[in-house]
Amino acid sequence: MPEINKDSVINKNFRISVAPMMDWTTKDYRYFARLFNPHITLYTEMVTTGAIIYGDAARHLNYNQQEHPIVLQLGGSNPQDLATCSKMAEDWGYDEVNLNVGCPSDRVQNNKIGACLMAEADLVAECIAAMQQATHIPVTIKHRIGIDDMQSYEEMLHFVDTVAATGCKHFVVHARIALLQGLSPKENRDVPPLRYEDVYRLKQERPDLYIEINGGIKTFEETKTHLQHVDGVMIGREAYHNPYLLAELGELYGLDTLPNRFDIMQQMIPYFEQRMAEGAPISILTRHILGLFQNLPGARKWRQSLSGGNAKSLNDVKAAIENIQAAMQRTEDYIRENQ
Known part of the structure; x- marks a missing residue:
């Protein structure tokens, strides 16, 4: 890999990743995305523990070796099941395993998966602890800044502190609340206002944690600006609709030549x-x-x-x-x- 010029951003250990997106971040997309930038971190779609344990595990877990570094994102709330799947992720060769506490879908709420778990910080901490005990690879979490009536910064901080007490250090924070009652999953990606300042504040007040920001990020300049305040940037839909952005972000790593x-x-x-x-x-x-030649x-x-x-x-x-x-x-x- 080309040598990284880390002087190009404020944080010397920054990370840029492509968000897990259902039906989009399949292994075929990830193979494609890797060709733009050797350094970005790629995520699988969210995979439920039940689909892995009781379904076709290979279909859900197989990936192309070229995809590394790659993270398996799990959906679930049973600590033992999450531990089992985390160990399987390690055995399969994943670089990291992530717990989804951000998806606002009605379907996953009914199964106690995703953003609804923000209301159960102790259970999430129990899940993260079980996952950590089952594997040697990093265990991380992706969550919202709040849900429904739990919208204050202080409530998010309590959630983060509860989970961090397990030893978890890496938090990917979607800078929107999720309104689980009243908004569709699509509306929850756009309607609640972005509160980047809450994520910046979290990093300021918990400097020992690795904080990665997510939500509405579309350009090179926006990414660079966020990296002045937090440790990492996760890009979602823009990385899919305009994948060449991933190539342009190579400049942050000191890459001199953009891929053709x-x-x-x-x-x-x-x-x-x-x-x-x-x-x-x-x-x-x-x-x-389809987005290769965007604009x-x-x-x-x-x-x-x-x-x-x-x-x-x-x-x-x-x-x-x-x-x-x-x-x-x-x-x-x-x-x-x-x-």
Whole structure:
């Protein structure tokens, strides 16, 4: 890996990660995301303990070796089940295991998973302690700044202190409350206002904890600004819709050369071939690369040619690459001729 120039940010041990997102951060997306930046930390989708223990564990836990560093995010509230799955994560080769205390979905609330657990700090601490005892890899937690009637900074601090008493040091904080009664999961990602200052304050008042901020972060400059206040930045939807942001963030690590989008696609073609040979439909693969040319000439046609069942073979993908390459060349020629 290229040497990191850590003088480029305030915190010398900073971390940038891609948030766990259901149906999005699959192993196919993670393979793609890794090609943009060798340093970012990748998360799986949230996987429930029941799906691992009683379902097809390999389907949920398998990943590509190129994905490291990679974190398994677990959903659950039974300490023993979480301990079992944490040990499995270590055996599978994951670099870290994370407990989800932030998902606002009705479905997970009914199973006592996600953001609703913020109201049960002692139970979360018991879960984290059991996970730590079961494994040697780091155990971390991702949570909201509050839920429903538990919206004050002081209540969040109590939650963090209760969990930190177990020895847990790494907290990923989504800087929005979750209104579990009244808002949909989608609305809970956008409607409650962002309170970055609460996360900054948490780092100031608990300097011994590693605090990573999440929520609404979309640009290089925003990321750099947050790193002046906290230890890490987790980027969600923007990393999916505009994955080249991950390449641009390489500057924070002292990377001098940004990867070429077409080189990335040349690396994806053999991966697509491998996955299709395993039985993966091409639509499952192409949906992750729709944002590759975001805001560039031909981006709309690129998306259209690869979505809605329009790409039926690898030849269609290769044709889409040639088409957008030609569109970008025509734009460059036009600009040069009219200077």
